[in-house]
Amino acid sequence: MHPSLLETLSAWLLVVAFTISLAYELWRATAKAGTSRHDSLPAFLIQDLWLYLVAAIVIVLLFTGVSFAAWVGLVFSALVVLVSVFYYNPVIMLERKPGLIDWVEDLLYTGLLFVVVAFLVLEVAGFRLR
Template identity: 80%
Template sequence: MHPTLLETLAAWLLIVAFVISLAYELWRASAKAGASRHDSWRAFLVWNLWLYVVAAVVIVLLLAAVPGAAWVGLVFSALIVVVSIFYYNPVIMLERKPGLVDWVEDLLYTGLLFVVVAFLWLEVAGLALA
């Protein structure tokens, strides 16, 4: 069984979003270490690594066309968007004293996840891109 176009697009957007996020968080853990309590290798391993593992599982489920994968991806992506808006931005981002790179990464990451949510919502609703 093959994934639908929407599942495939969502998976690839998740790959792009999480590669951007991973590169950013590794940069913060190394080049910006100590700038905030969130910028260290320990913080990365304790708080961030699990997120990339879960994202990888969701991506594999979508690309493997596992039944229910669209729902899993939708719930996961929607939760990440909510956390980004209501926790990451008002707490972590402000503690990091963000610059241009921080805001660009945040907007790209969250924007891509919004698109993933839209694509997977269409998928679970039984609609397709025409």
């Protein structure tokens, strides 16, 4: 089956969002190591790596257009937005003593995920781009 345009756009946005996030988290784990309990390579491997693996699976599902891909992508993206807004920002972000780079990354990452959620809501509602 071929993915819809909304699924393909969502997959590309997830690629961009998680590439930004991965680069940021690796930067925090190396250049900012020790700033908080979240900023080290062991913390990255234990706390973050699984998220990138799940994101990769979701991205592949969206690119391949399997019948349930939009639902999986929607649930995944919505959960990540909720975690970002209600846990990451008030807990982890503040422990990291954020600077400009931290806030820019957070806004880009979360904003892209919001767009993915919107696209996939349209997809599961039956809206089609031509």
